[in-house]
Amino acid sequence: MGRPSNTAQRKQEIVDALLHVMAERGYEKASIQSIAKEAGLAPGLIHYHFKTKQDILMALVNWIASSATERLEHMNKKVSDPWDKLTAFINARLATGETQMPEVVSAWVVIAGESIRQPEIKKVYQGLIERQLELLNELIANVWEGKSISSNEVINLSAIVLAAMEGAFQLSATASDVMPRNYAAESLLELIKNSIGK
Numbered sequence: 001m002g003r004p005s006n007t008a009q010r011k012q013e014i015v016d017a018l019l020h021v022m023a024e025r026g027y028e029k030a031s032i033q034s035i036a037k038e039a040g041l042a043p044g045l046i047h048y049h050f051k052t053k054q055d056i057l058m059a060l061v062n063w064i065a066s067s068a069t070e071r072l073e074h075m076n077k078k079v080s081d082p083w084d085k086l087t088a089f090i091n092a093r094l095a096t097g098e099t100q101m102p103e104v105v106s107a108w109v110v111i112a113g114e115s116i117r118q119p120e121i122k123k124v125y126q127g128l129i130e131r132q133l134e135l136l137n138e139l140i141a142n143v144w145e146g147k148s149i150s151s152n153e154v155i156n157l158s159a160i161v162l163a164a165m166e167g168a169f170q171l172s173a174t175a176s177d178v179m180p181r182n183y184a185a186e187s188l189l190e191l192i193k194n195s196i197g198k
Helices: 007-025 032-039 043-049 053-076 082-094 102-117 119-143 152-174 184-196
Strands: none
Touching (some): 007 043, 007 053, 032 043, 032 053, 053 082, 053 102, 053 119, 102 152, 119 184
């Protein structure tokens, strides 16, 4: 009987390598050689597992999305109140602490930039943003008395919250030295409270 395949593990190592290289140098300068060096593999092995660098990027986007979902699910296990669920959503995206991953934030900012240049990335990125917006609509409607998921106030507040989160990611990756520490999650929750009269 043969050994189990290590393909999934090797692919994840390659995705992790792209994450690290991209967080430092951006996507354009993340060559197959630099990804291979970061992963401790021969460039040929990269091509064995992924046909193109864009295939690795797509795998990275999917990994970031699933990691964010897992982080939220873990935080949601401890809460049942609608406000606590909204707080968990904001904290899963923005709160600092032992589970924060600055390289993932930097990579996400690069991915957002690549969505301007690459139609395939744009389609996936917009799909992820759309799902986040739908979830925010639901979470905000659940805490905003008298408002439904389809009300303009809920939709607009969700859009503002999502834009603020994406902006916080951008500033965290590009201007962290000038931004106040740990401001984003707490400030955004205060904004929501003030908007809904909580």
